[in-house]
Amino acid sequence: MDLLLFAIGFIGLIVGVILLLIAAIRKVPKKKAGMITGVSFVLFVAGISMTPVDETEQSNAPATALKQDSQQEAKKAEEQEAKEVTKKKEEEEKAAEEQRVAKEKVAAEKKAAEEELAKKKAEEQRLLAEKKAAEEKVTAEKAKGEKDKTDRLKKAGTASSLGAIGLTPVQLVKTIDGDTIKIVFEGKEQNVRYLLIDTPETNHPRIGKQPFGEEAKERNRALVNGGKLEIEFDIGQRTDKYGRLLAYVYVDGKSVNETLVEEGLARVAYVYPPNTRHLDPYEKAQVRAKAKKIGIWSVENYATHSGFNGGKSTTPSSGSSNSGSSGSGGSSNTTPPPATNSAPASGGTEFFQNCTELRKKYPNGVPKGHPAYQAKMDRDKDDFACER
Structure with missing residues (x-):
């Protein structure tokens, strides 16, 4: 019924509009045309208002809108979460990449330092080897020189020759x-x-x-x-x-x-x-x-491997010794005092040629102030001569 009224009203509206146009063209009385139009419009409005509406849809409309809003919110939240996850993942990948690059840099620096240290050690070893070789060369050359010199001396018989x-x-x-x-x-x-x-x-x-x-x-x-x-x-x-x-x-x-x-x-x-x-x-x-018994060898036991035995000469003579050239065969006419291990000197002192002679009488040496003490025999300057 409602649809019928709606159709009738719509048709009436169309007819009314057409009648108005015809009236305007053919000069139909406006009043009549307006009445037809008004009736048609009323019918149209009535038909629209009487169109049946689904009550279920009306009751579910707010819930549907709310659900749609919730879905949109959820979708937005999912998209935001996906973006955050993607961003976090990108940050983690970036951090991992930076860490990897840093580790590679540290490893490269460590390797370079080790190579530099190894190179330095190798250089030091090379220098030490060169120094050692040079020292060995100098030592060998020196030894060879001394050997050659000794060989020449032996071959010649004497160094003087x-x-x-x-x-x-x-x-x-x-x-x-x-x-x-x-x-x-x-x-x-x-x-x-x-x-x-x-x-x-x-x-x-x-x-x-x-x-x-x-x-x-x-x-x-x-x-x-x-x-x-x-x-x-x-x-x-x-x-x-x-x-x-x-x-x-x-x-x-x-x-x-x-x-x-x-x-x-x-x-x-x-x-x-x-x-x-x-x-x-x-x-x-x-x-x-x-063999010729000349000079210091003309007096028995005067000259020994440890020195000259005896003290002051009582009859020194500038002409008593052979003063000619080597091998002249001259000899001394001076007779030195008898050879002794020690000879008392003026002032109550005792003289010994060396520590070997002194120890024959004083095995443990003598202190400073002793009649036999001599500074030249106190080599360590501890005021005790010829100690063992």
Whole structure:
């Protein structure tokens, strides 16, 4: 019924509109046309209002709207959660990537440091090896040089026959005794103690003047003033504890040390390796002097391996010793005092040539103030000489 009314009203409305148009065109009375239109409109409105509506739909409309809103909210929440999960995942991946890069960087730096350390150690080992090789080379060359020199000396028979090695010209200042002179060396005056030989004393504070001491001094003076003076150092230390130079002395290329031994005015002594370059010829010269019984060898037991026995010479004579050249065969006419282990000196003192002789009488040495005490025998300067 409602639909019928709606249809009738709609049709009436259409008819009314058409009638109005026709009335306007054909000049139909407006009043009549308006009435038709009004009736048709009323019917149309009535039909619309009478159209049946589903009550269930009306009652469920708010719930449906609420459900739709909830679904939209849930969808939005899911989308937001998905975005957050995606963002968190991206952040975690980024953090993991940064951590991986950092670990790789640390590992690379550690590897580089280890390589640098290994390179440094290898360089240090290389330098040490080169240094060791250089030192071994120098040592080998030095040993070879010494061996070659020794071989040459042995082949020649004596060191003097080959001539000295590394002679240094010096200027003589004065002759001190038979085995010591003063020279100008490197711009200053210095005493030179002859290597490998020993002559009797001429002015010792305790011993005084020993037999053949003056003869050795005068012969030494004559030799060193006889030509070009030169000295030669050995490979060991160049000075003694008194600051004296230790050297071999030459005049016009001839050994003064060997000449004094050859003429019986010096004995071979103070042999301290490695300063032994000319020991062999000196010992041979001493054997010849002993065989001839000249100078210090003319008196039995006066010159020994440990020194000169006896104290002051009672009849020193400047002309009593052979002062000629090596091998002249002259001998001394001076007779020294009988050889003893100790000789009482003035003032109640006792003299011993060295600690070996002193210990024969005083096995444990002597303290400072004892009549036999000598400063030269107190090498450790503890005021006790020749202690064991």
